[in-house]
Amino acid sequence: KAGVTQTPRYLIKTRGQQVTLSCSPISGHRSVSWYQQTPGQGLQFLFEYFSETQRNKGNFPGRFSGRQFSNSRSEMNVSTLELGDSALYLCASSLESMGGRYFGPGTRLTVT
Amino acid sequence: KQEVTQIPAALSVPEGENLVLNCSFTDSAIYNLQWFRQDPGKGLTSLLLIQSSQREQTSGRLNASLDKSSGRSTLYIAASQPGDSATYLCAVVDYGGATNKLIFGTGTLLAVQP
Numbered sequence: 001k002a003g004v005t006q007t008p009r010y011l012i013k014t015r016g017q018q019v020t021l022s023c024s025p026i027s028g029h030r031s032v033s034w035y036q037q038t039p040g041q042g043l044q045f046l047f048e049y050f051s052e053t054q055r056n057k058g059n060f061p062g063r064f065s066g067r068q069f070s071n072s073r074s075e076m077n078v079s080t081l082e083l084g085d086s087a088l089y090l091c092a093s094s095l096e097s098m099g100g101r102y103f104g105p106g107t108r109l110t111v112t
Numbered sequence: 113k114q115e116v117t118q119i120p121a122a123l124s125v126p127e128g129e130n131l132v133l134n135c136s137f138t139d140s141a142i143y144n145l146q147w148f149r150q151d152p153g154k155g156l157t158s159l160l161l162i163q164s165s166q167r168e169q170t171s172g173r174l175n176a177s178l179d180k181s182s183g184r185s186t187l188y189i190a191a192s193q194p195g196d197s198a199t200y201l202c203a204v205v206d207y208g209g210a211t212n213k214l215i216f217g218t219g220t221l222l223a224v225q226p
Binding site for chain 1: 143144146148153154155156157158161201203205213214216218219
């Protein structure tokens with residue numbers, strides 16, 4: 001079974017721009033969650049989607065948004081990028097909301 | 113509020129040594145606990161998943177135990193190899209919590225010296 005895939009793997013953007021990251025979960029998994037990882041803050045939860053519905057949202061500003069499609073693929077969008085948004089963005093899929101999580105390779109976002 | 117702590121923060125051992133990584137959590141009402149490894153700049157690789165009703169899980173040279181009553185989990189690595197060098201993270205999912213999110217520890221950076 002193919003693992004979780006994330007595209008693109010690397011991104012360089014300028015302050016004020018917006019960005020969209022994509023995540024394809026393991027086949028059959030309906031839950032997708034997103035995490036931000038930075039050296040200073042560690043791994044922080046962004047949001048979780050299950051069957052196209054946002055179940056939970058972390059403590060991030062409204063510039064961070066996401067969605068999930070009927071095929072369980074998910075996208076997250078960050079608008080009006082700030083330098084502090086530079087991070088590794090990780091997507092995880094699970095069979096159901098409380099199950100084990102399986103992570104993708106991440107998207108490295110650099111904001112200049 | 114659930115908090116997860118990992119000790120030690122860093123560990124260096126010679127190749128072949130058996131070692132134990134520790135994970136503590138403050139609220140015993142967890143649904144499951146998962147151990148991950150992360151190589152520099154990479155995503156997280158799931159190592160072992162322990163459901164709240166289980167006491168341990170094994171995979172190859174890895175064995176993870178769970179003691180919910182004391183809020184502790186350990187990851188035992190037998191006969192360590194240089195390829196085991198990575199950051200090891202434990203994470204819990206709160207049982208019945210509103211968040212259903214993984215709550216991560218700060219990790220243990222492991223270096224296995226050849």
